[in-house]
Amino acid sequence: MRLCRRCQQRTSRIYFTHRKPDDGRYGLVDVVCPWVVLKRRPWVRLILPCLEYEGSYRDYITELGNEERYPFPLDFDHADFPAMLAKLEQFRMGVDLPQGFVPSTTYWLVDQQEMIGVANLRHYLNARIERAGGHIGLGVRPRERGKGLGATLLRLTLEQAWARSIQPVHVHCYKHNQASARMILANGGVLDSEIEDGGETIQRYIISPSR
Template sequence: MGNVRLTVPDLRLEKEYKDFYEEWVESGEDMVPWVIAKEPADFAGMVEWLEKNSAGIGLPEGWVPDSTFWLVDETERVLGAVNIRHSLTPFLLSSGGHIGYGIRPSARRKGYATKLLELALEKTAELGIAKVLVVCDRSNEASARTILNNGGIEDAPHTEENGNVVRRFWIGG
């Protein structure tokens, strides 16, 4: 797997991030976590938006501050992203959790998701979040294994209005 680390969004990683973004777009898959769906043409503006989200500045009504980190390897290639919500709203308690994460399609099945969640849990501890909720769709067995590999204890699932079943796991606390 190599040496990987989390980094805050950084202007110096524009080329690497845009490559990450384009791979997701070309895959046609849902972009996870939600923040990576923001088109990065104005890269500096996107990084500033992420910084403001982390500080809780300019958030829509009912939203909570959230911090985004990128998983990069020793060559600075962006392999994945994680978005950490600092607290839970009723929606996040049932369907979103504290942590959303994703690995670029070409880097999957190499252990990066497990490492990304492990590193994200260190960040939640730094934010003072002792008990962390992580969720995944019932159909996403790979994500469920990643969560279980990081100590997840399954709680009652939540069925969304459209019938999608969300598995909910608590870590820590």
């Protein structure tokens, strides 16, 4: 686990260098520190999906509008909310999954009674998602973006992965998505490779507990 020295100096940013994948040179990364976010918002926590947050979940989906939803469980039909929760549990238990899917646990990031983010942790990888997809997918509520919650959500989900002895953890993002790349780097991500998939360049990072 890597703590930034800047945290010791009461700042909300992490500054560190990493090797840029496009030209091999070192560059400076500037992100909001996950530990500072948790200190400033002490009620932020990771939970399993439950009925208590039905209203906030529906508001979250409405706020997303027509944008592509991440992670994939946000596309589940939520008209019958208890049925959707049962489907999430089915995925967690690995029961009757669609072809090509693997068991996965969905987590909600909440701040008191408000749902502010969603993460999905795959328990293992098959060949398809090892190539493009990785262990963790996540998203943050639109009006909560830019506050360091993505990096915080990833950190908390990584802790769940390591508790399951999933390591190293593979986390992928599109090359053009610099916000996701910074979030991954802030949590110790190391660029393993880049691949082309569907006309997009995907950056494949790995994260180990020691980072």
